[in-house]
Amino acid sequence: MNAMSKKVYALTLSMAMSIALIQPAVQAAEAVKPTATVAESIASKATQTLQQLGYIDGTTDGMKESQTPITRAQAAIILQRVLQLDAPASLTGFTDVLAKDEAAPAIYALKQSGLIQGQAKGYAPDAPLTRAQMASLFTRAFELKDNGIQVVYSDMEQIPKVHMEDAIRLKQHFIIEGSAFNAKNSVTHGDFADALYLALGLDVQSEGLTPLEDFFKQPAQAGFQMSPDGKHLAHMEPWNNRMNIVVKENGQDKSVRITSETERSIAAFVWATNDKLLYVKDEAGDENYHIYVTDIDGKNSKDLTPYPNTRAILVDSLENIPDEILVGMNKRDPRIFDVYRINIKTGEAVLAAENPGNITGWLTDHEGKIRVAVSSDGNVSSLMYRESEDKPFENLMTTKLGETFAPVMFTYDNKNIYAVSNLDRDKTAIVEYSPSSKKVTKTIYQNKDADVSSFVPSKEKGTILAAVYETDKVNYEYFDNDFKKLMQDLQAKVPGKEVSISNMVEEGQVLFAAYSDKSMGTYYFYDSKTGKLDKLADAAPWINESKMSDVKPITYKSRDGLTLHGYLTLPQGAEASQLPLVVVPHGGPWARDSWGFNPEIQFLASRGYAVLQVNFRGSTGYGKEFLAAGNKEWGKAMQDDLTDGVNWLVEEGTVDPKRVAIYGGSYGGYAALAGLAFTPEVYAAGISYVGPSNLFTLLDSLPPYWESERNMFYERMGDPEKDKELLTAVSPLFHIDQMKAPLFVVQGANDPRVKQAESDQIVEALRKRGVDVPYMLKANEGHGFGNVENQLDLYRAIEKFLNRHLMQQ
Incomplete structure (x- = not known):
């Protein structure tokens, strides 16, 4: 939804696919255990740190004799x-433990x-402590x-x-390693x-360090939205560890929590009317989102799309028809979305537009009439149009892969x-198109350096106020003084921060957020007439x-001479x-990194790491x-772009070439696996978070509602039949014998x-080779x-893993 408009628009599936795989460590068989250098470093720091903290004294606990077995009594004294x-x-x-005994x-x-x-008959205080007993003690x-x-x-x-x-817990928390x-x-x-040093987390602690939890705890309050009449504000905040919706009257402090989700946070919400809100959530990360409605006081909550194995997409909130919304659902056929008109009071759903099988997006006019459809086979797309809903769609234009309309x-x-x-140009622009003449009548704005991604409309003025494009940061080209x-005025009131407007109403009230690379954001309410x-x-x-x-651009x-953009922290x-x-x-990979506050990046930097983010070829936003330079370059030129970034920082002297790790999610997870497999000399460790390892099985298991885009995947990644050799060459699964660095896998x-x-x-393949691979699998999560x-759990493990393999060198 465009934040400046009260209307909700559906993206075409081809646009949604641009973030298709987003979001948002392997050892060789002969090196299953930590290297001597790492083990010795930990041992040296462990004893020294424990002595400084007064946890060991070397007399009552026998710690002066590091190679002798510790007794059960000595372990008790230390604990x-x-x-x-x-x-x-x-x-x-x-x-066998008398009151007079020292322990x-x-x-x-x-x-x-x-x-x-x-x-009761005995503790055996003088018996050597076994590893199993230590596991239970520590757990x-x-x-x-x-x-x-x-x-x-x-x-x-x-x-x-x-x-x-308890033995499992020691390894889960990186207190011990080995097969x-x-x-x-x-x-x-x-x-x-x-083990004590690691169990206490002393390996990852230092004075003045920002706690890990501070980076990843849920926002105190977030996602503020104003009701259409401007009289109420809604936002999300944590309740029972899940993000729920809270509503208050504008200008008042008293608020009311109107949802009580405990299993899964609400993913998003929007005002349906002045007294009703819509919200969406899935189950355990399956991405089969349902749309719910609730009253402004939390009463009369209802699942408007209560169908199993069905994904719902809000097509239009129908601001001029208060009790109805248009929703896309794939309940008839999991591969395609039909549009239903749903009464938000009764829940009644009536078919409004049946998908013939090739429609990937719908667009309504300002009266809520479905008048535009986009069809696609993944490579070729067509813009379909009709004057009114009682007339058939006609084809206005056809575009091929790489062309955007x-x-x-x-x-x-x-x-x-x-x-x-981007027709007839490299970078996308905002244009006005006439269905009657089948021509672009006006190019509203284009930029020579970057794609123009969106615009700010005004219903009150009936025009576009500004175009939005992103270079190092988000920029506006203004058409309205x-x-x-x-x-x-807003930027002057929050110096040093960027401004993102959430809502404006005709009376001059503005809801906006101010943010930076160091701030997650602050929400403000501004009255432009009074300046308050x-x-x-x-x-x-x-x-x-x-x-x-x-975070520096x-x-x-x-x-091969391409100019690559990114961020270094x-x-x-x-x-x-x-x-x-x-x-x-x-x-x-058809997305991009942007400037702003990223808790992952700030967390890593706070732990002493330089962090490199690269908008490698195949990223969006640059034309x-x-x-297209990324087509069929997974694991090849796209991976080289990352390697070139590492080499650049090494040559500059910024980075220690022996202490480089790669961590990413989705395609970034693939890149982590590819980095360890294809450039093993570059990386000392890797973390693959929901990353594909075999491009054949990835393509074979696309969600059914991506089926219309299969040809696009084949063109951009490779065809499993025509490009079998290519996909084999760039699938990390088939090259695990080349992996040398520790790997951590998350799914x-x-x-x-x-x-x-x-x-x-x-x-499984690495473990068959005798490689010890930490593998975090969460049963109630998705992508x-x-x-x-x-x-x-994830970031605590990442902190431990990276510290062991990059800092203990």
Whole structure:
């Protein structure tokens, strides 16, 4: 939905496919265990840090003898200190632990806290602590939870059942590594110190560090929208760890939460009328979104699309027909979307337009009449038009792959069409098109450097106020002096920030957000007639902007001469010399990275990493030639663009070539796998997050509603039959023998785009080679994790993984 309009427009499926695969570590068989350098580094830091904290003293706990087994009593002494447990008044319970024994207070403190059980007849304090016993001690002491990492030990059957889950927890939390657990082996003092150091998270802690949770906790308040009459504001905020909708009267402090979702956050909402709201959510990440309606007070909530295995898309909220909306649904045929007129009071759904099988997008006029349709076979698209709903559609124009003519909205007299078009040019422009003459009557705005992506319409003035395009940042080309002055006034009131308008009403009231690369955003309400500015909320008031890093636009040349754009983020206050680097390729790949606050990027920078984001060839926003330069270049030139960025930073002296990792989601996950497989000398570690490993199986398992775009995938990626050799050559699954660096794989079980099998198969293949691969699989997630508890599990694991393989060198 265009934020400036009260009307909701459907994107054509071909436009939606531009973000098709978005969002938003492997070791060789002979190197299953950490290298000696890494292990020695951890051991040295562990002992030193634990001594500084007063957790070990080397006398009562025997820690001076690092190679000797630690006893159960000595382990208890250390844990009592670490956990600061008070000893019970009565030191009794074990026949072999007397009150006078040096370790008695510690042993009974642990027993009182439920950290040890033991037999009443004896604790065996002088017996060596086994790895299985340490696993149970640590799991209880540090409350290690199941984080979804799938753990397989080669000696699983030898682990006592009572210790099995605890042995799994140690590996899930990167406290131990290796394929074998060796449950009965004694733990040395040095091993205990190393494990304790990691269990406490001391490897990833430093003074003044912004807590990981601060980057990834849910926004305090977000997504403010004004009701059509401007009298009420709605926004989302957390409730029971899920984002729900809250409504308040404009100008008042008292608010009412009107939804109570507990399983899945609401994905988005929009005002339907002045007293009703629509919202969408899916189940466990399956992306079969349902549309719900609720009253402004939370009453009379209803699922308007209660059909199984069906995806619903809002086509038009029908602002002039208060009780009806138009919704696209694929309930008749999972491959295509028919349009239904739904009464939001009764829930009655009536077929408004049946899809003949090739329509990928619909557009209504300002009276809610369906008058434009876009058909496509993936390569060839046609613009279909009719004067009225009682007439048949006629073909106005046909475009081929790479050509864009995307109708966005009708002119306010309902005669012509505003569209985003790159016909007869490289970069997309905003044009006005006449269906009667079948010609573009006006080019409203084009830019020589970037695609023009959208525009700001005004129903009140019946015209377009500004065009929007993105270079390093979002830019506006103004056509209306009043709107230009308004934007200048807003920017002057929030110096140093960018402005994004959410709503405007005729009376001059404006709802907007101010944001930057260091701020998630602040929401404001502005009365342009009085000049009064009211702050509504900070999205993340706990973020200290002074500790965040600058996200700097960069350009460099690829090896074949293309100019590549992207962003480089360096750790705040760090010297730009010999830094560890994380390359973060975006998903899509037919999408782009943008400037602004990105919690992942700021988190990585806060942990001491330089972060490189590249709009490699095949990214959108830079014209059709640049997009087409990525055709059939997965794992080849697209991957070279990333490698060239790394090499550029190495040559500049900014980056340490031995400490480079690659991490991405979706296509970015593929790029991580490809980086480790095809340029193993470049990367010290990799993380694939919902990334495809085999392009044949990826293409074979596209969601049914992408079937009309299959030819486009074949042209841009490769045809499984005609380009079999190419797809084999660039599928990482078939080249695991070339992988040398540690790999971490992350997947959602309900992912409809990159199926679980994509991650399963590469993990299985590597494990067959004896490679130990951490694999996080979440049963209640899809293409990217939506639930905050799963996100926190993911980023805690990423923090540990990257620290081990980039910082402990």
